[in-house]
Amino acid sequence: MPIKIPDQLPATDILRSENIFVMSAKRAASQEIRPLKVLLLNLMPKKIETETQFLRLLSNSPLQVDVELLRIDNRPTKNTPTEHLDTFYRQFEMVKHRNFDGLIVTGAPLGLVQFEDVLYWEEIQAILTWAKGHVTSTMYVCWAAQAGLKLMYDLPKRTRKEKLSGIYTHRVHNPHHPLLRGFDDTFWAPHSRYADFSPEFLSEHTDLDILATSDQAGVYLAATKDKRNVFVTGHPEYDAHTLHNEYMRDLGEGMEPKIPVNYYQDNDPDKPPVASWRSHGHLLFANWLNYCVYQQTPYDLDHFSEDQFTKDD
Structure with missing residues (x-):
């Protein structure tokens, strides 16, 4: 099923060129189903690029998604006109009186x-x-x-000495978890x-289910037991050339960045990168939409209540 976005959004033509089903508001209104209402809070400078990346992943679902x-x-x-x-x-003031299936x-x-x-830290806290x-x-x-970890668990900011950049392999720790x-x-x-x-730090200071980790990158995926909060520490939405663009930007600014690991053919920035994460990214978002959103949300969002959620799968 399609995602519902404005026809004039730049992502629309890009996604249609990739054979992704994008539905107009008029056609969506004629279908006798309730689409999932998903809010995308875009904090990245290049908003058009980022919104297109996330819309691409949200489209890979049998559910109609209104973003x-x-x-x-x-x-x-x-970076954005x-x-x-x-x-x-939209501004937060325009939506804060409403309920949404996903954010x-x-x-x-x-x-x-x-x-x-x-x-905008106070605004982040409010949202x-x-x-x-x-x-x-x-x-x-x-x-x-x-x-999110700071606001939910009051965890201090923990910063690495060097930037983590590249493609890393991860192990699944709970293969039966819906995500x-x-x-x-x-x-x-x-x-x-x-x-x-x-x-180790997240296990000691939170009650999160730690679902996937990497020896080099640490925790990649974790969630609260009621699946209402999902933490993804990487970028499954990235396009094939996003890390390359970041690497070239940092080079241009004289930052002497390290070459993103496991990314370029033969570790050579003059050769094209290899996108090895697309299938996992699509599956993660499809699982989130189905098991964390669709299977949990009320049919009538006006009747949203925190009491409806349990810790049972």
Whole structure:
């Protein structure tokens, strides 16, 4: 089934060119089903690129998904046209009176910034607190995972000495967990972060189910027992060239970055990268939409209640 997004959104033509079913609002309204209402809080500077990446993963489901885009920072940006933001993005004040089936909070280029120094930290706190009573399941990606752990468990910011960048292999720890259904015992996933998520630290300081880890990258996937909060420390949404673009950007800024590991053919940046994580990324989002959102959410969102959720699978 399709995702429902505005016809004028740049992602629409891109996804249709990839043979992804994108439905117009008029056609969606004629179907006698209730689409899942998913809110995407986009914290990345290149919003068009990021929204397209997440919409691609949300499309791989038999469910109809109605996606709304949310922004948090009203300052002008050099990476996204103001017209695009004004046309397609909502402010939190416009949606906070409503309930949603799902919320995705993207990463942000804030790996070396302390939480209290983030310009919109109070707004992040307000939205994540609001989600407890208005969203069935929230997925936190990369920096957002660190922010979510801070707000839910008061965990301090833990920063690596060197940036983690590349494609890493991960082990599945609970193959029967709904989020991992269909996963191989090991799988590849991209990382691009300074944050440190060690299994030992999260096991000691949280009650999360730790679902997938890497010897090099630490925890990749974890969730609360009621599946209402899912933490993804990497970037399953990344395109094949996203890490390459980040690497070239850092080179251009004189940062002397290390070559992303397990990424380029023969570890040579002059050769094209190999995308080895697409199947896992699509499966993760399909599982989240089905088992954490669709199977848990009320049919009538106006009757949303935290009391409906249990810790049972």
